[in-house]
Amino acid sequence: MLKLLKYEWKACARICLPLYGAMLLMSIVSALMATDGAQDIMNGIPTAILAMLYFALLVATFVVTAVILIQRFYKNLLGDEGYLMFTLPVTVTQHIWSKVIIAVAICCLSGIVAALSISILGANTGLIWGISMVLGEFGRSVAEDPNVLGYLIEGILLLVISIISGVLYLYLCMALGHLAKKHRVLMSVVWYFVLSTAAQFVLSFVMVGLANGPMENVMTALANALNGVPQQTLVHGVLLSFCVAAAIPGAICYAGTHYILQHKLNLE
Structure with a gap:
């Protein structure tokens, strides 16, 4: 089971992780270009282009994640790779749950990275301060x-x-x-x-x-x-x-x- 999880994680991570890194990098660049000084460059056209590219990359991240998770199950178990996978000394239950566990992990990681990138992008708008206030209020609520x-x-x-x-x-x-x-x-x-x-x-x-x-x-x-x-x-x-x-x-x-x-x- 652990080997299945390791194999599945590597297959998904080699595509998803670079995409997550690109999204975080794009959010940092977009945040830097959102300053007043940067917006004066060419009437803010580069800033607008970066914002559109970031949004496209954000959407692409979730789309690619969904496609990869579907493709991994279909090709790995129902396609040509199934001949090899079902000869391994593992049960059908282990095959299914190895896919499910990695799928859930990738979905959660996608959400976390997206939230982090949005936080970085909104750093200049007081979003970080708002999040810290919410977390502080949550801590007080837990204490009470x-x-x-x-x-x-x-x-x-x-x-x-x-x-x-x-x-x-x-x-x-x-x-x-x-x-x-x-x-x-x-x-x-x-x-x-x-x-x-x-x-x-x-x-x-x-x-x-x-x-x-x-x-x-x-x-x-x-x-x-x-x-x-x-x-x-x-x-x-x-x-x-x-x-x-x-x-x-x-x-x-x-x-x-x-x-x-x-x-x-x-x-x-």
Whole structure:
């Protein structure tokens, strides 16, 4: 498993890390060109060009990250490389989770680098001061109520679970598309829209059911039962419930992907 993670990280990092470095460098240059003296050069045209280049690079970073993560799964397990990968002494579970773990790490790293570059770009506008004020206020809130730290941890957990579920959903769409004999990439896209539409329909049906009919009485009874529960406990319960709700579709997608790779994989 560790060797799979190392191999996967190297394959993604050799493309993503230079892109992250370029984005940070571009944010530094753009911040320097945003000064009053630099904006006087050629009526601020170079500054405007750098700003547009930075924005394009920011968008490209997320697009390239998504493409790499999709490509790594498709080519490595469903493409020609699959002949080699599935001869290794590792299980299908290890193959899937090695992809998922690196995908989550790359997604989080992309977000961190993007936030850092925006902070650098906004250094002249007081953004850093604003962030420091927010962090200071958060520290005071934690000192007054330790539950605030718990909310943050649960929020981060919810974000990570949501990313995992999203990645597994893409993997399931690619695995289902691979079952077709022809136009497998196109069928993966078709499955993406079909499953997305089905999920939206189910979610709408559930929301309507919660607001009307017998479920309305259940929700009212639940609200009355929780009436005396402390607010902090309710917030923890809601956040953890969201974590479970986000994990359920991820578990379904994982089970479907695992079954296809285990029993229905056709690399011809």
